[in-house]
Amino acid sequence: MTADTPLWRQIAETLTAELANASPGDRLPSEARLAARFGVNRHTVRRALAALAEAGLVHARRGAGVQVTALPTDYPIGRRTRFHAALEATGRVPGRRVLSVETQPGLAEECAMLALPGGSPLVRAEGLTLSDGQVIGHFRSVFPVLPGLAAELARGEGVTRALAACGVSDYTRAWTRLTAVPADALLAGHLQLRRGEPVMRAVALNHDPRGQPLEYGITHFAGARVTLTVAPD
Amino acid sequence: MTADTPLWRQIAETLTAELANASPGDRLPSEARLAARFGVNRHTVRRALAALAEAGLVHARRGAGVQVTALPTDYPIGRRTRFHAALEATGRVPGRRVLSVETQPGLAEECAMLALPGGSPLVRAEGLTLSDGQVIGHFRSVFPVLPGLAAELARGEGVTRALAACGVSDYTRAWTRLTAVPADALLAGHLQLRRGEPVMRAVALNHDPRGQPLEYGITHFAGARVTLTVAPD
């Protein structure tokens, strides 16, 4: 996002971010208006819009404007499916390295996912997932504040054990959303990849047997090192 | 190819045709030379080259030239017979476009997955997965040879209906394996991505209610456009 990245790419990224709040069918401002807004030539805006169109996010029609065509498609894979990482089945030694555990006010999205009021304090944990000592994933999870949870998580014995120590005997996965994304610089560093290499993002919500949300987490797996298997129960 | 088609497209088509006699790694003439040859501005040539790059046929490197990455003959134009209308699908997929249906001896892996002797003839189907007319995935499936199956698949009425026409009333997913991989040139062309962009690979096995393998398929989804949701019942 600094001066060495092309103008058209900065504009494309800005517009992409803004599309998150848009709906399919919404019209973008005209190329001339966008050019005026960003203080660039119209062709520079066109280059940015071409990138968005190539990604399938927008669609331009001559005479009409540029419309938002599609947001990421939600693709249900099946109902009676159970989700587990392949490494559990292959007999490898799983492990994790907790990088940080903090208690902070949660972001709006995080609080909403945990069914808590906005700005509620949350326990945030970040770390790496290992297989035979090899880094295969990076996770970032938020939990509601439970007595002693942060300390238990920091011991690195795993989420299940930490929750059990806090009196939560069991929890189940409400849903998982999977998508393939390019690794950013931070992720590339954690997973020992190059920027842009494919990474699988798994966004998951876990809740207790009564349906109370317990954990909202985003995990990124190194695409080349991980296969997720979805199999019926 | 008349006067109403844009110059850049005419040039792109001309270059694509000429690539048939080229080999991967060959260098194209410089943009300046091509501009002189076609008698157009350099930007017009750039627009044409951008189209070729988008299709995964060439790759440009600043300072070096433009190189051929893949042969047009590897590109589906030669193999695809015709585009069929997208029809109703298996319930989860909004649309499908069947590109080709062939009966061929299966590869060892394919035969093994279908529990057939090596070298058995298989019905192979290839096509695109759509959502609102937008290409979101590319699939390649193999089936055991059933009477009339190839013809039914070729009609583009969907896998479910084709199997039903052959007496298979129902089938279920045995398992799905997911991993994130970079798009190769062929896939980039199909999914309208750039080479190397993240793609989610789903390898799936479907079988009939008695456990007999019916379909072994590999689908690649455009990472930016698809989210797979896994939810328990």
Add this chain to the structure above:
DNA sequence: TTAAATTTGTACGTATGTATG
């Protein structure tokens, strides 16, 4: 090792055509 030439990438500007509303 250095310097120059080559080649693609970015950004600007201008003009005109064509479809839409």
Add this chain to the structure above:
DNA sequence: ACATACATACGTACAAATTTA
């Protein structure tokens, strides 16, 4: 018919990476 908006195509200039001398 008219204004709006995207599409095409020309031009210039400079930056950045590579190749060549």
